[in-house]
Amino acid sequence: MKDPYETLGVARSATDKEIKEAFKTLARKFHPDLHPADKEAESRFKEISGAHDLLKDKEKRRRFDAGEIDASGAQRPQERFYREYADGPAYASHAARDGFASNEDLEEFLAQAFGGGGRRPRGAFRAPGQDVSAVLPVAFLDAANGATRTIMLTEGKALQVKIPEGAEDRQMLRLKGQGMPGFGGGPAGDAYVELHVEPHPFFRRKDDNIHVELPVTLKEALLGARVQVPTLKGPVAMTIPKGSNTGTTLRLRSKGIRNRKTGERGHLLITLKVVLPEAEEPELAAFLEAWQPKNMQDPRKEILS
Helix, strand or coil: CCCHHHHHCCCCCCCHHHHHHHHHHHHHHHCHHHCCCCHHHHHHHHHHHHHHHHHCCHHHHHHHHCCCECCCCCEHHHHHHHHHHHHCCCCHHHHHHCCCCCHHHHHHHHHHHCCCCCCCCCCCCCECCCCEEEEEEECHHHHHHCEEEEEECCCCCEEEEEECCCCCCCCEEEECCCCCCCECCCCCCCEEEEEEECCCCCCEEECCEEEEEEEEEHHHHHHCEEEEECCCCCCEEEEECCCCCCCCEEEECCCCCECCCCCCECCEEEEEEEECCCCCCHHHHHHHHHCCCCCCCCCCHHHHC
């Protein structure tokens, strides 16, 4: 993986705020939702999210700067061992790992330790292979809806990883028998894949509910309107009630995350944000200057009292 500082375009001395701002700028530019079917943009967004995920974590950033982990968050010594192991026979590293000069020496020791005296034929002893671990960055919508992704282990082995619907950040998946080969015909180890769910530009997850802030015009808020709202499965139509205000929260039932235990979905909670016109509106300004509200109110009463 690329250097996370280079990916975000920040210096190694960058502050947490500078890293966060750089990520927001790049995420808005390359998010897949803004570039449908653009694989290059999707790949770039994953790199950006992975870099931000590492650098926003103070401990991970410290360990990366110290050379203890690589850009994916994996331990560097483990990666070297993995490659060395993959270069030899299926059983070779077990002898070396346990301090024996050769596999034959290991077999002789096992024979003496467990009875039978003398050497035993190769394959008389079996041992399971070592487990391996990896980190898989996952797009927010892939975690919410479920997906299948390919991950490359350090020695070049490709694994198909099925991301379950509703997967959570830091969730660990176990791929049985996908680790290192066993010794003497023993079973292979397992692969453990930790999911790192990338942030979304406008969706936020809380438990099984999804929160989103929806900009609406002054006219839509005042008079009510039928508008399109983004959901995990695509846009849907929703009615904005008359007299809505910034902070008004509406709910779309069962449009959130499916609970893995109950099978029921959470809700989509939409918080409205009234946005004034960007360009000048002389007629609106003239109306407001002449308007005399029937019910005078002080919106700052609570914070100034």
